[in-house]
Amino acid sequence: MEDIEDLLVGNGGAGGEVAPGFRLPVAAAVGINPKQTKKKKSNQDSVPKPSLSIPGTQTIYIKTFGCSHNQSDSEYMAGQLSAFGYVLSDNPDDADLWLINTCTVKSPSQSAMETLITRCKNAKKPLVVAGCVPQGSRDLKDLEGVSIVGVQQIDRVVEVVEETLKGHEVRLLTRRTLPALDLPKVRRNKFVEILPINVGCLGACTYCKTKHARGHLGSYTVESLVDRVKGVMADGVKEIWLSSEDTGAYGRDIGVNLPILLDAIVAVLPPHGSTMLRIGMTNPPYILEHLKEIANVLRHPSVYSFLHVPVQSGSDSVLKAMNREYTVSEFRKVADTLIALVPGMQIATDIICGFPGETDEDFAETVNLIKEYKLAQVHISQFYPRPGTPAARMKKVPSNVVKKRSRELTAVFESFTPYTGMEGKVERIWITEFATDGIHLVGHTKGYIQVLVTGPETMLGTSAMVKITSVGRWSVFGEVIEILSQANNVVTDVGRAVENSSCSNPDSCACTKEPEPCGCETSSCCGQVQEVENPVSASAKSSTQSSQNLIGWILRKRKNLHEADTAGVLEFKEQQKGALARKPDWNPVDKILLGGVFVSLMTILGLFLYLGL
Known part of the structure; x- marks a missing residue:
């Protein structure tokens, strides 16, 4: 199978070198596996059927493994797909195509990737595999019959997805220049x-x-x-x-x-x-x-x-x-x-x-x-x-x-207690995301110590002064005292609008999810290897950020509903109390109607007394 670059340069039919960023017609720009189009009829049911829909109208599921560099690559690929019209979803069952960005640092990550590839093939979904695994092990058995986009080919992901949806197998692995930095991007965290x-x-x-x-x-x-x-x-x-x-x-x-x-x-x-x-x-x-x-x-x-x-x-x-x-x-x-x-x-x-x-x-x-x-x-x-x-x-x-x-x-x-002694200190933090418990917001001190606070979602993307109220093994907990103005660093009093951190067992509270560090190095949050969440469409992003964890999301909703119900009951009682205290305010029409009702009742009463006599 040829790489796409072999078709674009020299005698590739494109008239010589192609300017960076120039998008050729699909037929000239993508190398197609000739064997894929010659399969016998009896085998057609075992491969994904070519899509007859208009390119750019399908739904794409993206799964990312590994380091922050991989996460950035996924965000760039998601941005290009979204800009071309594809819908991004975090639900694999609803997607028309899966895009898996892989990590080759450790065996568990690759094993998880292989499991996901098998699941995708069993679901007969079109599949594109990106990242370090196909780039470093292109002959891996699990990658047979699968479209591949290399680590330096992420700016061609739209073309690979288009051809894969048509039922073709595409491989792009060779590149001599770095992808541009100004490509469209859908960030996992907009901050x-x-x-x-x-x-x-x-x-x-x-x-x-x-x-x-x-x-x-x-x-x-x-x-x-x-x-x-x-x-x-x-x-x-x-x-x-x-x-x-x-x-x-x-x-x-x-x-x-x-x-x-x-x-x-x-x-x-x-x-x-x-x-x-x-x-x-x-x-x-x-x-x-x-x-x-x-x-x-x-x-x-x-x-x-x-x-x-x-x-x-x-x-x-x-x-x-x-x-x-x-x-x-x-x-x-x-x-x-x-x-x-x-x-x-x-x-x-x-x-x-x-x-x-x-x-x-x-x-x-x-x-x-x-x-x-x-x-x-x-x-x-x-x-x-x-x-x-x-x-x-x-x-x-x-x-x-x-x-x-x-x-x-x-x-x-x-056995170390690195944050002991921080209780009572006032620190500046930068708040950028929800904790995995779905309840706390995550901020970091200048030393990048994780601080968990409670407060409204509008605090995301702000900087604040907090008082450290308690410490855990992996994080510290704080009470927001003041939010700092982003314009001139002026302190704005938020007046106790934010409650104290209320984790009864600090060590059980979740850490923030962060990508593993890059390259040969390994990372964990609270000692456990993390997988990176997928970039999602703009329409789904806000709801994803506000419900990082299902249980945490339910707890937040339950708390909000309880507060709303309590407020409603208090308001109703206040209305009842006020109604009893107020004197009736009769206008002329009310007086006439009341008089008419009184005369009618007296007339009926008189008739009953007369007939009874």
């Missing part, structure tokens, strides 16, 4: 822009499959990224997440570096912090030479004092086997320098338990490192051998030992 600053990486980790899919480092220009930041702020975005497989490696292929980009972005951010910047996952090797510059950016009032720096192991021998290109002492230098130079600095890290060759002594060094820093966020995962990687050929640690080490490290991490 958060996930901005990919580069694709691929410079590393060669022995366990990583993502490099096979995302490839070598390719960076967007500083100018294009700054223009995108300006554009999304004009759209009302309140948080910008810089995302990539390795943020720290940005620009080394085009003669710039991460501090240059950060300085350029910070220069266009509002100085009063109405829009916040979050710097994405950064491996130690590429920020060691820029620590002071990055610390200076992290101190800026419009930048979260938070950085995700994966260490993966506390043992230098294991790091060498992983080919991580740094030592434990270099990780310590990164952490110690940032903590010393940035007030309230919060660092998250990753650990892989049971990497091939890890001894009990190696693992003990990892435990000691985690105990030393007592970081509030540590993403712990067991080693999963990815096919085609060097680590998959290494001698494995027994699975029971891997599980035991994972449980032991998790217990150590969960």
